[in-house]
Amino acid sequence: MRKIRDYIGIIIFIIMLVVLLGLLAGLISMYKPAKKKQIMVGAVFIDDIDDDGWNEGHYNAILASCEEYNYKLHIVTNVKETLADTEKAVDQLVENGCNVIFLTSGGFGKEVYPVFEKYEDVQFYTIAADSEPSNAISYFLRIYQMRYLSGILAGMKTKSNVLGFVAASNTPQANRGINAFLLGARSVNPDVVVKVRFLGTWTDAEAEEKAARRLILEDGADVITYHASIHTAVDAAEELGVYSIGYNNHNTSYSDNYLASILCNWDVLYGEILSDFTKGNISDDKYYWRGIVYDAVGLSEPSDAVTEEMKELVRERRKQLNQADDVFRGDLISNKGKVMCRQGERITDDALLHRMNWFLEGVEIYD
Template identity: 30%
Template sequence: MKISRRKTLAAALSLAIVGLAGCGQKEASKSASAAASAPASTAAAPAAAEPLKVAFVYVGPVGDAGWTYAHDVGRKAVEAKFGDKVKTSFVENVPESAADAERVIRDLANQGNKVIFGTTFGYMEAMLKVAKDFPDVKFEHATGYKTAENLAQYDVRTYEGAYLAGIAAGKMSKSGKLGVVASLPIPEVLRNINSFTLGARSVNPKATTKVVWVNKWFDPGKEREAATTLIGQGVDVLMQNTDSAAVVQTAEEKGVYAFGWDSDMSKFGAKAHLAASVIDWGVYYTKRVDEVLNKTWKSETTWWGLKENMIDLKAFNTSLSDEVKKLIADKRQGVIDGTGPIWKGPIKDNIGKEVLGKDAVADDKFLHDIKFYVEGVEGKVPG
């Protein structure tokens, strides 16, 4: 019997298709079996944890010098240390008025921030109020004195930097007349003015300090005007407790000395800038954020200074001799180890009343309650 080539080819093709189908079924069976026996570890990895949202509220512009700038350097230190574990943000130029501060702080809490740092004294009441409504948020308030279960308070011993600056001022002043451009007459600022004067009089007992108040933390125009007034009164070394670089700039223009405050301000007046009292907020901010991440954060009061490397006198002018630098270094070490406390009696106020007895050393309560000028500061504390 004769079979055509067409029929033979068709039969072969049918057999091939059946064979391929069989192979396909075997491979599918193998795949299903492999999937069923695959270990659980090959399952999809869980989603990465959301970064901790950390917010900062600033009283002034970040700028490139001063109080707010120093805080923002601290914020960046948090980012550098924790990377994608955190997400930071800030709001600048927030007034200290209760309504404005509360609105901003409440908004940040509503945005999901779990840590909020308020960086000026005037935010205290607003932070206290908002903290009650957000018990799962950690609030941190700078320079105040009230705390709550989820509201901590922190500060830096700026008076230690002011004291060291005073030593340099006492050594460098030709007239013995020093000046301070001051912000607000609160204990923090009075403590700095007085410590600056104590430092100066420790090396020049005849040194005196004049003060001009601008009643604002940041107002370059008023700061410049105050500095000009002091220079006109014979002052040849200026310190400030304000936030802009206007005082250093004015000192450079007028040919007198000045100190950077809260940050290095030497670029604003290379000849005038004797040194800077520099705050390192990153020391504190990285510690507290780490505690939140590790769930060990608790409400507490912190006041750090030279000992904890949170403040120091830096960026010395070349006009300061090695002798003066060594003197400052020795005084610095005395403050750190307790052998040379700044506030050790006898100390009188500027009307002759003894405020600290012989050999008595001021405790933190005394320092927080200062409402007077020490001997050597001229004028009266504003009422």
């Protein structure tokens, strides 16, 4: 009888164990972790991505960062910086499954807030300094630091003491560069002035070339630089035999009059942003603004027209900037005679980003 009871006990134990294992398997299946949401990246551009300038630089950097993380990239090109056009482009990207969207031009700011609010589950990153909605963050490079260094080259090469600057629009983004260019030039040549002609648009090859020619032929500039999407201002400088400084890319086909070019290492910034997003580290600061300390901006190798003395001075100033020094500090007076900064002070990042609607003494604006 004892053996029978022992067998029955063993059978009951086995049955209970099977039942418990079945219940446990059921519970595990019920509480199976949700599948991780797939990250898909979208990007909006104001022009074609093969412009050999601003748009191509951003596209290549975004694509490289997406490939690093194995994220699929969808793009929309030739989008005007208006609410209607931006909404249409974003609608298309969201329909394609994008939950991270880059808006790669400075006009995608307050005007398009309704788009950010329409898609609360999408994380937007915009070049515009304005990003108040909770799902929008600004990003940009401290290009003005390289404007300062390139201004040193311009200030040492000019004979007329007139530097020409072709700028797309009167915005803090462009104005920082103009003022920094003057500061760099005046650090080596206090007699320099910077004459500026605005285009009113980011991309207009004909208008850019015309503005550059007027700066040279009418205004007396013998060094030309620009802040626009493409680089036809340099073409005009080459044709008229004056010095130039490039922006966004480095074209090796120009003569030695092409002194150097400002390089924007956007891949550094896009890589950081996607790394943070992947880890769930969404910035609370509302903007990424990276410069020389992050190796996000630089100057190309200067041409043979730049002497060793000039190169050494630029290297020295670069070291100072790399040690957390900055361009906009000390006594700064506007071209309207207003004190903008005093000795021992520095203009804050917030003021640089949003409120540089003024120009330094020595900057002359032409219509």
